[in-house]
Amino acid sequence: MSMSIKKRWKNYCDGDTRSATEDDWNNFVMKVYATWCGQQMQADINKPTKNASELLKYAQKLYGYQVFVTTAEEYKELALLESKRSEA
Numbered sequence: 001m002s003m004s005i006k007k008r009w010k011n012y013c014d015g016d017t018r019s020a021t022e023d024d025w026n027n028f029v030m031k032v033y034a035t036w037c038g039q040q041m042q043a044d045i046n047k048p049t050k051n052a053s054e055l056l057k058y059a060q061k062l063y064g065y066q067v068f069v070t071t072a073e074e075y076k077e078l079a080l081l082e083s084k085r086s087e088a
Contacts, residue, residue: 008028
């Protein structure tokens with residue numbers, strides 16, 4: 001089991017979530033998304049392997065940010081944490 005989003009956020013802020021800026025939060029969210037996307041792609045045995053352009057199109061379709069927002073457990077945790085992120 002991986003570390004909770006709340007703990008990851010606290011680590012990202014070196015424990016000082018009260019001083020975190022909107023940019024810090026946005027960068028953290030994108031880092032969580034990039035990690036999620038990478039894990040999905042790594043586990044996907046059907047992804048194209050010969051053409052980088054095809055791989056990018058495939059990744060965007062199956063693992064784009066909108067897919068992350070609507071399907072990923074990590075995003076659900078981010079959404080729950082967002083309003084109280086300075087208290088984490």
